[in-house]
Amino acid sequence: MPGSPERPRDANHDDETMLRFEAGIRLIHWVHAVPFLFLLVTGLTLFIQPIKAAHIDGYRIVPLLHVLAGLGFIASPLALFLWLRTDRASADDIHRLFSLRREDVPWARYAVGAVLGARVRIPPTAKFNLGQKANAVITVAVTAALMLSGAVLAVNFFTKRVFSAGLVEGVFPLHDLFMLIALPVVLVHIYLGSLHPGTRESLRGIISGRVSRGWARDHHDLWVEEIESRNP
Amino acid sequence: MSASTGAPSGPSWLDTRISRRRLVAFSGLIGIGAFLGYRLLGGFGGFRINTVEPKNPAFDPASYRLVVDGMVDSPISLTYDQLLALPSVRQVSDFHCVEGWGVKDVRWEGVRLQTILDAVHPKPEAAFITFHSLDGFYADSLSLGQASLPDALVAYRMYEQPLPPEHGYPLRFIMPKMYGYKGAKYLYRMEFVSTQVVGYWEQRGWQMNAWLA
Numbered sequence: 001m002p003g004s005p006e007r008p009r010d011a012n013h014d015d016e017t018m019l020r021f022e023a024g025i026r027l028i029h030w031v032h033a034v035p036f037l038f039l040l041v042t043g044l045t046l047f048i049q050p051i052k053a054a055h056i057d058g059y060r061i062v063p064l065l066h067v068l069a070g071l072g073f074i075a076s077p078l079a080l081f082l083w084l085r086t087d088r089a090s091a092d093d094i095h096r097l098f099s100l101r102r103e104d105v106p107w108a109r110y111a112v113g114a115v116l117g118a119r120v121r122i123p124p125t126a127k128f129n130l131g132q133k134a135n136a137v138i139t140v141a142v143t144a145a146l147m148l149s150g151a152v153l154a155v156n157f158f159t160k161r162v163f164s165a166g167l168v169e170g171v172f173p174l175h176d177l178f179m180l181i182a183l184p185v186v187l188v189h190i191y192l193g194s195l196h197p198g199t200r201e202s203l204r205g206i207i208s209g210r211v212s213r214g215w216a217r218d219h220h221d222l223w224v225e226e227i228e229s230r231n232p
Numbered sequence: 233m234s235a236s237t238g239a240p241s242g243p244s245w246l247d248t249r250i251s252r253r254r255l256v257a258f259s260g261l262i263g264i265g266a267f268l269g270y271r272l273l274g275g276f277g278g279f280r281i282n283t284v285e286p287k288n289p290a291f292d293p294a295s296y297r298l299v300v301d302g303m304v305d306s307p308i309s310l311t312y313d314q315l316l317a318l319p320s321v322r323q324v325s326d327f328h329c330v331e332g333w334g335v336k337d338v339r340w341e342g343v344r345l346q347t348i349l350d351a352v353h354p355k356p357e358a359a360f361i362t363f364h365s366l367d368g369f370y371a372d373s374l375s376l377g378q379a380s381l382p383d384a385l386v387a388y389r390m391y392e393q394p395l396p397p398e399h400g401y402p403l404r405f406i407m408p409k410m411y412g413y414k415g416a417k418y419l420y421r422m423e424f425v426s427t428q429v430v431g432y433w434e435q436r437g438w439q440m441n442a443w444l445a
Contacts (some may be wrong), residue, residue, distance in 0.1 A: 049281055058436035063331075116260065117251025156332050158444035169334035180269040222334075 013064040017210035018227065020127075020202075024090035028080060029206055035073045037141070040186065043179060067157045070150045077147075095129050097136040103222065104130040127223035135189050142182040149175040278361035279327070281398045282413075284432060288397040289366035289418045298386075298403060300348055302424035303358035308351060312402055315388065318343045323385055325408035328444055330433075340406055342387035345379050354369055358424040363405050363416035369384070372416050372431030373406070373440075383408050386419065 023028075042062050045051045052063050084091045103129075106123040107130045113120040152171045155162050194203045199219070205211040217224050293312045294376040301307040308319075308435040320343055327335040354376060361372045378384070388395060400417025407414045413433040434440050 049283070053282065053284060055436060060436075115254070117254040153332050163445070165328050165334065167445045168332040169328065172331075172333040183269075184265060199371075204338075 016213045016225070018213050020205040020211045020216065021093070021209045022087075024083065024087035025093045026206055026209055028090055029082065031076060031079075032143075035069055035076070036186070037206070038069055039066060039073060039146075040183070042069065042181070051206075063135055063157070065069055067154045070147075071154055074147045074154075079130040093127075094136075097133055100130075100133070100155075101126055103179055107131075119192065122219060122221075124222050125220050127220055129219070131192075135185060138185050139182070142178050142185070145178040146175065146182065149178060233398045245397040250371070259291060278279040280329070280331070280376045280398070282329070282331075282406055283398060283417065285367055285371050286438070288401070291366070291402045291418075293402075296420065298419070299421045300352050300424075301421070302362075303426060305353035305355060306351065308348075315343070315403070319347060321385070323383060323387075323406075325383055325385075325406065327406075327408070328411055330411035330438060330442065339391050340385055341389035341392075342385050342403075344382070344404070345384040345386055345405075346382065349376075349380060349387065352424070354424050357426045360425050360428040362421075362423040362425055362429040363419055364421035364423065365400075365416045366418040366420050370416055370418070370432045371429060372405075372414050372434070373425075374414065376441070378407075378410075378441075381407070381409065386414065407442075409444060411444065412436070413438060414442045 042065055043131050045062055046066065051062055052060060084094065085134055103124055105127055110120050111129075111131055114139050149171045152163055152168060153175055156168045192199045192202075193206070201211050201215040214222065235251040238321075242331060296312050298310045298312075298315050299307070300309075323340045324337050325340065325344075327338050358376065360373050360375055361379050362371055364371050374384075383406075386403060387406045388403050390396070390399055395404060400419065403419040405415045405419055413431070428440065430440070
């Protein structure tokens, strides 16, 4: 049609939106993100001595909150497992996050080039790109490691009778090491999801569930085609 | 070579032009992050300081005295130099914190507690020693039996250097078979008593007998 402007590429604020994340997967995301961030912040402040030392009635507040929140967090995978048995859409998203596709290879080349400043176009991409998959896999692996090591330290916080001092002292630096691996991954995830101009549309997706169709077409074109072929 | 006008076929990794500045910036960021992480952990297996004093107590060699008194026949009061002149030992022992971290093979130098016990002649009714830190914030205690363990050490050097301020300069107590909170830093007084004093962390829930698990 003459005169009708072409839809701009990289349109982040397209009026038309489409459902990207169902309520279940959004709930799973936030039920993990909020305690994870709480544990990260309380854990990091344990490196600041006056904060670690603050106590009421003999209990050091920040370590206690960290340990109690951690014990609650450790219980969450069981809830997640039970939830996924009933929530097909979330299980489908998780399945997609944990499976590799042919398209992941060109996307990896694209991502390295884009990060290093090359003018590259986003190759055909399905619902989740390799970066999102890597974030999911690393986050789950590091979280599991943090939970396991944290469980030992939490027990040791309350009683010395279960684990030997030698075991606990071996686990202690590992818990820190896992945190150090998780920290940059989480920071990059938060930056890309909420600040980076090209990708911050995904924050809308993980809050409301919907993203602009234009953004989805630019970043996840194969997924948009899949949805549109399902509901023409 | 004829210039290609560049058909917009998908870029291949090899012919992608990257920005050298970004490469340097990202490598630098990763390096700085790794360095800060390493420092944050004290180089893995380092000490995490738990001093309770708002600031490290000041040490004045002219006025400092190590006082050993209470229920003893021969109380003593030593200047820092007199303390250094006592028979000294070097000891390599692991340090264990009740929080769950530990440091292996810490090299200490100082005076065996037994040497001091022998010098002051505790009275028969003396059953415990209270260790007092400068500035009065911290104290802890041991039974005389615990105090006579051979590796109970009054340490003034660590890793061949005078104790760093955060480790209790000028003097701290070291009890390797117990958690570290038994080792009062900034030590200036050992008081022999008949009733055990409840120490700083014991008032906050930790055990009086801090034997390692």
